[in-house]
């Protein structure tokens with residue numbers, strides 16, 4: 507058994523190295539001394555891969571993916587030519603990106619993409635602590651004293667970090683905000699169950715299909731893996747359906763369109779499990795020398811396909827605001843309060859736009875008048 511403890515000082519500590527945390531770290535490192543920590547030593551496989559075309563602008567601004575070889579880029583993402591949907595009626599609708607000025611939407615290999623972002627952050631001077639989980643934090647004399655610990659109890663590393671400013675980028679759990687007493691509001695009970703398999707279909711467009719108890723989604727990743735997910739409310743679905751591969755595949759067979767996407771040989775299908783996919787937000791997104799970013803602040807229904815773009819755009823916004831208010835290098839309470847108000851208003855604005863669009867989209871599907879899932883969304 508060993509226990510290694512180290513002290514560290516930084517201007518900005520970012521907790522969580524998902525897309526929000528990495529993009530914030532890369533952009534803020536141009537101006538500040540930044541530390542980025544994540545509980546995972548390497549990112550895990552996750553669903554959520556369709557990246558909105560406007561993200562290209564952020565990549566250009568941060569000089570990301572400009573110099574890498576095409577071979578390498580092809581392992582991170584592929585162009586998604588369009589989206590086919592069956593929503594509101596049985597007709598096929600196709601939305602292509604051919605005329606989008608920002609180009610195609612991208613299908614990402616999330617794990618590889620996040621590994622790439624972590625590497626860039628480290629190469630651009632961000633101090634990175636991987637495998638370190640937020641343990642506790644205290645605010646004293648205008649400084650945050652944050653303790654992070656590794657999960658390995660036999661060989662435990664403890665990091666004691668003093669930071670002028672903390673950014674919570676821990677995703678839907680908003681661990682930092684929660685640890686200082688900020689509540690998270692849940693707007694619905696949406697969950698997503700997903701499987702993956704080698705793609706055997708020539709049509710690689712993303713697919714959305716509305717169904718009686720929720721909706722289906724399928725996409726093909728750059729490594730020719732197809733994912734299929736079903737989104738419904740946690741209190742509607744029979745729990746056994748989402749328990750294992752065989753029950754989920756039996757359920758898939760009830761939908762002709764989605765069933766046509768799975769290979770005949772079902773033994774290559776991997777059951778990935780169930781994740782939260784509901785709309786949530788925290789009650790307060792900024793406070794005494796801290797703010798929450800990306801999903802930690804507001805999380806979207808995957809129907810929007812905007813979570814990652816929002817996380818990136820939000821991270822870029824933070825850099826601009828921090829520069830305008832200059833509260834990192836020169837702390838001032840009055841300026842910090844103004845900063846918090848402007849930042850909170852920006853997030854509230856994004857949230858109200860999101861809710862409006864989400865409601866419009868769900869209201870367009872009216873075929874299942876007796877279904878609780880659709881009643882909740884159509885009233």
Ligand SMILES: Cc1cc2nc3c(=O)[nH]c(=O)nc-3n(C[C@H](O)[C@H](O)[C@H](O)COP(=O)(O)OP(=O)(O)OC[C@H]3O[C@@H](n4cnc5c(N)ncnc54)[C@H](O)[C@@H]3O)c2cc1C
Pocket residue numbers: 521522523524525526527543544545546553554555556557558638639640675676677678679681698735781782783799800801802806808811812813814815817
């Ligand atoms: C089913 C589903 C499908 C989706 N599909 C899409 C899609 O197609 N397109 C799209 O744009 N978005 C999609 N999203 C949304 C997208 O996945 C999120 O918006 C995005 O991951 C938000 O990034 P983030 O960096 O804010 O949070 P996360 O990606 O959740 O990253 C949080 C990071 O914090 C770390 N962390 C957590 N707790 C701690 C702790 N205590 N200490 C240290 N580190 C910690 C985690 O390890 C993780 O690396 C989907 C979401 C779901 C649920």
